[in-house]
Structure formats: structure tokens, C-alpha cells
Amino acid sequence: MAYERDHLGFLQDARQWDMQWVHQSAEALNLEITDIDEQIIQALRDFYFEYDLSPAMRPLVKHIKQTVGPDQGNSIWLMQRYGESPARTLALLAGLPKPKNCL
Template sequence: MTFETDHLGFLLNPLDWQPAWAEQSAEQLDIALEAQDLAIIESLRNFYFEFDLSPPMRPLVKHIKNNFGADIGNSIWLMQRYGESPARTLALLSGLPKPKNCL
């Protein structure tokens, strides 16, 4: 399956997102998606469509903490799971634009 992306690999239209996009992107990042990852992705998609914002790191951590608990709603856990830029990685997996201020 092919998806239209920008020069950084982010999905051009968030409405084109499908679970296959997340699976394909995760595979390229060497991340084995689990049910919890898919729940986080769905939550971030809801956040984006409610606030018209791909959350950068601080709002991302707060959102995950509020929705999934302090055990995973912290920057250490997120960086261990999604690499040095969790906001960027999760936006990519969620089919959202790259968050502002992410390299």
C-alpha cells in the first residue's frame, strides 16, 4: 500500500491514515507495535482533530499521562519506547504533521 508523504516521510493528509500506515512506519523504525501503542496513536489522532495540533513533547507527555497514567506518561518511558524524539515518532505513526519545534 502506498501513501502520499512529504519530504520527511510524514503523511500529507491525516485523513488518509490507516492502521497499515502505522504498521508500515513502525516497521521502518524497527518498532513492534503493541495494543498500547495503537491506543496511544488513536488518542493522538483524537487530540489532533480536536485541537488541530500535533503535540510537541510537553503537551504530548501531559496528554499521555492524563489518558494512560504516570507509568507511561513521562518523557523517560516515551524516549525508551519511541526514541530520542517521541513527539516526532508518534506523529509519524499517527499520520499527523511533524510537531512544531521537532527536529
């Protein structure tokens, strides 16, 4: 499938998202997607479609803590797993727009 991306590589239309997108994007980032990653990505997509917003780091951590669990819902774990900008990386994997305050 050909995905329409913006100039930063983010999916243009979140409704085009599928697991193939996740795996292609993860491969480009040298990430192996696990069940926990899939839960986090789905939680992020649920947040986006409820609030029409890709969350920045603080709301992301809070939402992951509430929906996935306290082990993953902390900034240290998220940064170790997804690099220095977890909100940006997870938005990319989830097929969402880049969070507003991410570089």
C-alpha cells in the first residue's frame, strides 16, 4: 500500500493507518514491535480520536499509565523504549500528526 506522508514522514490521514504502517515505520526506526507496543499505539490512537490531538509527553505519560499500566506509563521507560522523543515516535507509529510542541 502506498501511504501519503507529510514532509516529516508522518501519515497524512490517520484513517489510512494499519499494522503494515506500524511495521514499516518501526523497521525504519530499528524497533521491534511487541504486544506492549501495540497496546500503547492503540491507546494513543484512542486518545487522538477522542480529543482530536496527538498528545505531548506529559499527557502521553498520564494516558499510558491509565490505559496500559504504571510500568510503561512513565517517561523513563518511554524514553528508553522510543528514544528521546517518545511522543513524536509514537505519533509516527500510530499514524497520527506530529504533536504540536515536538521538534
